[in-house]
Amino acid sequence: MVNADECLREAVPETKDRILEAALLVFGEKGYHNATMAEIAEAAAVGKGTLYWYFSSKEKLFSGMVEHGLGLLERKLRAIISDPTLSFPGLFKRITGYYLEFAYTHRHLARIFLNSLHNLHDNDELHNQFLQLHNRFNKLNSELIRRGYREGYLRPDLETERAETALAGLLSAFIGRCILIDGDHQLAAEADFMYDCFVNGLGRR
Amino acid sequence: MVNADECLREAVPETKDRILEAALLVFGEKGYHNATMAEIAEAAAVGKGTLYWYFSSKEKLFSGMVEHGLGLLERKLRAIISDPTLSFPGLFKRITGYYLEFAYTHRHLARIFLNSLHNLHDNDELHNQFLQLHNRFNKLNSELIRRGYREGYLRPDLETERAETALAGLLSAFIGRCILIDGDHQLAAEADFMYDCFVNGLGRR
Amino acid sequence: MVNADECLREAVPETKDRILEAALLVFGEKGYHNATMAEIAEAAAVGKGTLYWYFSSKEKLFSGMVEHGLGLLERKLRAIISDPTLSFPGLFKRITGYYLEFAYTHRHLARIFLNSLHNLHDNDELHNQFLQLHNRFNKLNSELIRRGYREGYLRPDLETERAETALAGLLSAFIGRCILIDGDHQLAAEADFMYDCFVNGLGRR
Amino acid sequence: MVNADECLREAVPETKDRILEAALLVFGEKGYHNATMAEIAEAAAVGKGTLYWYFSSKEKLFSGMVEHGLGLLERKLRAIISDPTLSFPGLFKRITGYYLEFAYTHRHLARIFLNSLHNLHDNDELHNQFLQLHNRFNKLNSELIRRGYREGYLRPDLETERAETALAGLLSAFIGRCILIDGDHQLAAEADFMYDCFVNGLGRR
DNA sequence: TATGAATGAGTTTTCATTCAT
DNA sequence: CATGAATGAAAACTCATTCAT
Secondary structure, three states, X not given: OOOHHHHHHHHOOOHHHHHHHHHHHHHHHHHHHHOOHHHHHHHHOOOHHXXXXXXXXXXXXXXXXXXXXXXXXXXXXXXXXXXXXXXXXXXXXXXXXXXXXXHHHOHHHHHXXXXXXXXXXXXXXXXXXXXXXXXXXXXXXXXXXXXXXXXXXXXOOOOXXXXXXXXXXXXXXXXXXXXXXXXXXXXXXHHHHXXXXXXHOOEOO | OOOHHHHHHHHOOOHHHHHHHHHHHHHHHHHHHHOOHHHHHHHOXXXXXXXXXXXXXXXXXXXXXXXXXXXXXXXXXXXXXXXXOOOHHHHHHHXXXXXXXXXXXXXXXXXXXXHHHHHOOOOHHHHHHHHHHHHHHHHHHHHHHHHHHHXXXXXXXXXXXXXXXXXXXXXXXXXXXXXXXXXXXXXXXXXXXXXXXXXXXXXXX | OOOHHHHHHHHOOOHHHHHHHHHHHHHHHHHHHHOOHHHHXXXXXXXXXXXXXXXXXXXXXXXXXXXXXXXXXXXXXXXXXXXXXXXXXXXXXXXXXXXXXHHHXXXXXXXXXXXXXXXXXXXXXXXXXXXXHHHHHHHHHHHHHHHHHHOOOEOOOOOHHHHHHHHHHHHHHHHHHHHHOOOOOOHHHHHHHHHHHHHHOOEOO | OOOHHHHHHHHOOOHHHHHHHHHHHHHHHHHHHHOOHHHHHHHHOOOHHHHHHHOOOHHHHHHHHHHHHHHHHHHHHHHHHOXXXXXXXXXXXXXXXXXXXXXXXXXXXXXXHHHHHHXXXXXXXXXXXXXXXXXXXXXHHHHHHHHHHHOOOEOOOOOHHHHHHHHHHXXXXXHHHHHHOOOOOOHXXXXXXXXXXXXXXXXXX
């Protein structure tokens, strides 16, 4: 039996969640610098002061929102990579495919993440947070690559660091397309292409 | 024969050039939103009003600066691609190598370019300018890919658009490393790696 | 005989008293404008709303606190002045000495009192309250002066109002020193000096 | 010959002076915390931004204004004290009389100065500035007292520091009356009384 | 051409106060 | 009695832009 209170709580998300959703919307639409706290407050249907009750500054709200949103992605990716039944090719396609899917459904967040690294270097605190965030995803990617290596799918003389860079580049380029171009993407097909490109290259045999 | 005017022009760069250089420095250091016209004026050693004599707004100064800086890169790349003596592998490595070299010596500009696309979407005018700029470079890249295709280095069934995306991704990822990581990079070696990855893939044969 | 209620009251001061103490601490430390209700609530270990149950506004809390604190001083001074066994010199030194002692042990309150008159004139309600407060102490001082006059210690042609002003000036200057300068003060010696200065002057005979 | 420009400059005070006057008016009327930059700007008939062109913060404007205003007083007092033709009694009355006169015509400034010491202790920078200011005036007063001592008007066993405190107390109390009470004051008579009180005391001979 | 004082709209942030629980 | 989440008015401060000189 669920009481009335809980029903209500489901129907109208808790204030903090409403704020996080509004922040995602507005920051995603306008970028960090052009978004105003007033807009976010309005979008969340709360007073400006309420924002500051939950987050001590615009900066903290921004980073809180990113952490919240990308936490979901990270947990899902970790779940996929922990699946022992998948061998490298399947794993690669599941991972990259999920990246694309996530970016497709959370464009704002994806855009923010793609820009964050080079873009917030005027702000030490935020910049460091994003460096750490990128590192976490890089480690995840690097785990994927090591799996390919151990299972014998990748070259024995592989330079891991460069391979990671290449993978990250492919990922962000295809994610970028999902964001920029509307209309339906064949996400699975894109993942297949990325695998083919990464493993076999685009050269003639 | 060099006339007096030109001598002077060499010694003390014309006002407009000083402004463009100062803009590059300041925008590159602080990003579009955190840079102020006052800082740029000071860095250029001119009055704030002078900025507005040459550029009607901050926005126009920014885009003028990007156009100015990347114009150099574009011309150089076109010169390389027009060289008939180079076959695809050499051409690919010259092109990508020059991208890296340019990014390495013009970090600020490179950073601005990498971010610009996703980052300025709050500003229609600037955003469109950058879309066009990216298109110009994409066309250049696509020309490179078609060369590889025509010369038989790339797969007969190549999906050109996706190949372009992949190339752009590789490029920006390796450019990003040049920017973020100090210390000397083996730019030529990176270009070789990119070629290998793009054409042969990283898979075991 | 002490009943249970009083025991409890001793152990855990009643909410209102805790608030008054906290207000004294925080207002004294930060001044009226820089103190926040939130800080006071925290210092009193009550919720912010509780403050408003006892005092209808920040202003009322402030004036309540002053009244509470200076009430003690006033009652004590009245007790001294009512003592029929003291003649003018002893009375003067007891009174001024107690002023100094009180200021020394209640620095916050003393500081607030010293400033209040000139400082809160932007706030009619508070300002009037402090005018009245000062008047009450001035009357006390004037009583002291009249005693000196009646007992023949002071000039027959004394201009009472000016004498009051002079006494008030001496008092606040020496009180100010107690507040500003740490370390032990010879409070009794200061009181003696004040008497000497007030009655005999500092000129050579 | 005075040209039109200079005439104009006389008629409409330079912007910075207008700001300083407006600041004196508004800070004096409302106190530091209750005065707003917007009000001061309006009183000076300039835009809010202009305030910040001349003073980097509210704090700096406040301290600039005090320095400006009290600088006048200090210079005048120094001129008086340097007059070799005056002996102690005349000097004392001239000095104290000028204090009163200045306070009477610059009530706002006088009020600010009286409160500053105890009142701004929440703000380190301002507080230190005022400590120094008070020290400068204390040195001036102490010079006056040493003159009286050297000329044999004051007791041979004088405790200088206490005498300074007493003088400062008398001064601020009488200055305070000038500020609080409207109507004409017999400033010269007050100065005479202060001398009498300080040197001879109010006791019967 | 070049300048820099002047502007004010727009932003983040604070905090006394309220009120449903 | 007591709480603390929610509010919004108000304040300091920034900075692109203008314009008289």
